Amino acid sequence: MTSAGSAGTSTGGPVVPGTHPRHQLDDAIHSPVRLSVVSALSGVDRAEFAEVRDAVEVSDSVLSKHVAALEAAGYVEVTKGRVGRRPRTWLALTGEGRAALRAHLAALRALLGADLG
Amino acid sequence: MSERTHVTVDQARSSLAGADAARRGLAARGRWLAGYFGAFAAGSAAVVGLIGLGGDTGTVLGVVGWVALVSVGVAYAATRPVRLRREGWLHAGGWASWGVVYGVVLAMGHPRHGEVAYWLPAALVSAVPLAVAALVALRWSGR
Numbered sequence: 001m002t003s004a005g006s007a008g009t010s011t012g013g014p015v016v017p018g019t020h021p022r023h024q025l026d027d028a029i030h031s032p033v034r035l036s037v038v039s040a041l042s043g044v045d046r047a048e049f050a051e052v053r054d055a056v057e058v059s060d061s062v063l064s065k066h067v068a069a070l071e072a073a074g075y076v077e078v079t080k081g082r083v084g085r086r087p088r089t090w091l092a093l094t095g096e097g098r099a100a101l102r103a104h105l106a107a108l109r110a111l112l113g114a115d116l117g
Numbered sequence: 118m119s120e121r122t123h124v125t126v127d128q129a130r131s132s133l134a135g136a137d138a139a140r141r142g143l144a145a146r147g148r149w150l151a152g153y154f155g156a157f158a159a160g161s162a163a164v165v166g167l168i169g170l171g172g173d174t175g176t177v178l179g180v181v182g183w184v185a186l187v188s189v190g191v192a193y194a195a196t197r198p199v200r201l202r203r204e205g206w207l208h209a210g211g212w213a214s215w216g217v218v219y220g221v222v223l224a225m226g227h228p229r230h231g232e233v234a235y236w237l238p239a240a241l242v243s244a245v246p247l248a249v250a251a252l253v254a255l256r257w258s259g260r
Contacts, residue, residue, distance in 0.1 A: 032135055039136035043144035045205070048198035055143040083196050105136065108129040 024107035026100050028073040033058055033066050038075060038093060038101045046079070046092040067091060075100055141259075147201035148258040153194060154211060154251035158244040160186045161215065165243045169226050169236030201257050211250030219243050 029035050036056045041047065047055075053063045070076035075097030079090040093101070160183060167179035201207075222239045229235045 032132060035132055035136050036139035040139040040143035043140045043202055044147055045200040045202050047143055047146070047200070051146050051198045052143060055146065056139055088198075105133065108133050111126055111129040112133070 024103060024110070026104045026107075028070065028075060029100060029104055031066070033062065034070055035101075035104070037063070037066055037070060037091075038097055039105075041076065041091060041093040042098060042101055044092075046090045049089040049091060052091050070097070073097075073100075143199065144201065144258050146199040146258075147197075147204070148255065149193075149197050149199075150201055150204060150207070150254035151251045151258065153190060154247045154254055157186065157190060157215075158247035158251060161219065161247055162240040162244040165219070165222060166236060166240040168223065169230060169239060170233065172230075201254065203257070204254075207250055207253055207257075211247055214246040215243070218246055 029038050033056065037052060040052055040055045049060075049063065049067075053060060056063065058066075067076055067078060071078050075094055077092045077094050079092070081088055081090065164179040164183045167175035167182070169175075171178060222243050226232075226235055226239055
């Protein structure tokens with residue numbers, strides 16, 4: 001039991017590094033939509049915005065908002081182009097995003113292990 | 118500690134399930150690549166068969182058909198909305214190995230034009246690299 005365990009991370013006080021797996025969770029991808037977006041992109045080199053939207057089952061505006069946050073975090077790369085005359089927006093996971101996803105998923109699994117173990 | 122931890126554990130379980138579903142969902146949209154390589158595998162068998170057994174006319178038909186297939190395939194691939202992870206490596210490996218097999222098959226069959234016993238198996242062998250690439254794409258799009 002660490003002192004940080006009862007302090008949590010939402011009290012606004014100084015965060016004391018702890019050993020509990022939840023301290024390893026990445027705030028940038030902790031929201032369900034962002035985690036879904038990053039996870040979806042982890043299986044592809046790149047995908048069009050509309051395909052990600054359909055896979056994650058959110059609206060255009062919701063996906064835009066979360067992609068902007070992920071892009072700001074350096075986890076997703078956004079590329080705009082054209083196929084024929086049609087404008088397209090491509091999304092791709094960066095190396096940093098891939099590493100963050102791996103660490104985040106490992107923390108989630110550890111969290112389950114800590115609880116079940 | 119327990120309530121917050123239990124909520125987090127529930128969220129963790131739900132998050133992992135959601136992440137897996139999202140990854141599989143988008144990767145499945147890259148399944149077109151399996152059909153793409155499958156079509157080229159069939160095309161390769163047809164072209165080699167035509168070259169070996171169809172005489173001059175068969176050779177011309179085979180080459181024209183292959184050029185048409187490549188043109189359609191390139192245009193089709195360029196408009197696909199999802200590119201599977203490591204797809205470039207699959208293209209490189211699939212086409213490079215196909216090129217080697219195709220070249221060897223044609224070189225070995227050069228003095229045997231018209232021999233069904235050689236050209237039918239040769240046609241099938243030429244399709245193997247691209248068929249394997251199709252199977253790999255199918256697996257990648259389903260994982």
